[in-house]
Amino acid sequence: MAATPRMELEKMSVEHLRGLKEQVDMEVNLLQDSLNNIRSANARLEIASVALHDLSVRPRGKKMLVPLTASLYVPGKLDDAEKVLVDVGTGYFIEKTMVEGKDYCERKIALLKSNYDQLLEVAAKKRSIADEAGAILQAKLKHLGPSQ
Amino acid sequence: MSAVKELTRDLENKANDFRKLEKDIQKNQQVKKKYTIQLGENELVLKELDLLNEDTNVYKLIGPVLVKQDLAEANANVRKRIEYISAELKRLDGTLQDLQEKLNSKQESIAKLQQRIQTLQAGKAKA
Numbered sequence: 001m002a003a004t005p006r007m008e009l010e011k012m013s014v015e016h017l018r019g020l021k022e023q024v025d026m027e028v029n030l031l032q033d034s035l036n037n038i039r040s041a042n043a044r045l046e047i048a049s050v051a052l053h054d055l056s057v058r059p060r061g062k063k064m065l066v067p068l069t070a071s072l073y074v075p076g077k078l079d080d081a082e083k084v085l086v087d088v089g090t091g092y093f094i095e096k097t098m099v100e101g102k103d104y105c106e107r108k109i110a111l112l113k114s115n116y117d118q119l120l121e122v123a124a125k126k127r128s129i130a131d132e133a134g135a136i137l138q139a140k141l142k143h144l145g146p147s148q
Numbered sequence: 149m150s151a152v153k154e155l156t157r158d159l160e161n162k163a164n165d166f167r168k169l170e171k172d173i174q175k176n177q178q179v180k181k182k183y184t185i186q187l188g189e190n191e192l193v194l195k196e197l198d199l200l201n202e203d204t205n206v207y208k209l210i211g212p213v214l215v216k217q218d219l220a221e222a223n224a225n226v227r228k229r230i231e232y233i234s235a236e237l238k239r240l241d242g243t244l245q246d247l248q249e250k251l252n253s254k255q256e257s258i259a260k261l262q263q264r265i266q267t268l269q270a271g272k273a274k275a
């Protein structure tokens with residue numbers, strides 16, 4: 001698999017190689033950003049999942065503190081924890097049962113994980129191309145150096 | 149002498165046109181990216197809505213207000229949005245292709261101009 005692309009890279013001029021390496025490096029950075037975004041989204045979903053689970057074991061009427069802002073809480077009582085409102089995107093919220101809510105979290109986490117794995121593969125391939133291009137570029141520059 | 153000047157001015161104009169085309173292409177790609185993200189989000193929402201029973205409650209956030217929506221209406225809205233975004237993406241694709249073609253032909257005419265200028269200047273140097 002490494003043979004054919006490497007030969008193509010060898011054929012390119014130094015200019016061309018440098019440009020290509022820059023482009024692929026940029027792509028790798030973009031992919032890395034996406035990977036980080038997925039990781040943080042996954043973390044948020046895990047927190048939501050844990051919170052849901054916690055809610056489900058609390059009895060109805062349990063006293064709790066309800067956040068109104070980031071620093072303001074008011075005392076309240078837990079109402080029906082059997083129903084939850086799920087934010088599914090584009091401003092839509094769906095009323096689900098606790099079980100469905102947990103299921104939703106798990107589905108999203110699984111989806112994100114598979115996206116993450118796919119991206120990881122693509123990023124690895126791009127990175128290896130960037131490394132190869134870099135190595136060949138160095139070799140060529142060394143080659144040209146002494147003759148000048 | 150003036151022939152070279154004219155050609156150089158023409159070259160500058162063409163170079164400006166080229167840069168403008170590049171900027172237009174960049175803008176086009178940014179808009180396409182935004183729409184693609186929206187399309188993905190809407191399709192996720194549609195999938196969720198499809199999984200629901202008819203009697204499930206659906207709400208839409210309109211500003212600070214959470215408004216109860218009819219499931220059929222929500223479905224229809226999301227579908228229409230998906231249709232609209234897909235159509236926009238297709239249109240943008242066409243525009244992008246158009247811009248790319250213009251960019252390529254502009255590049256060719258710039259190269260040809262540069263050659264002419266070079267030959268003229270070389271000819272003058274000899275004379």
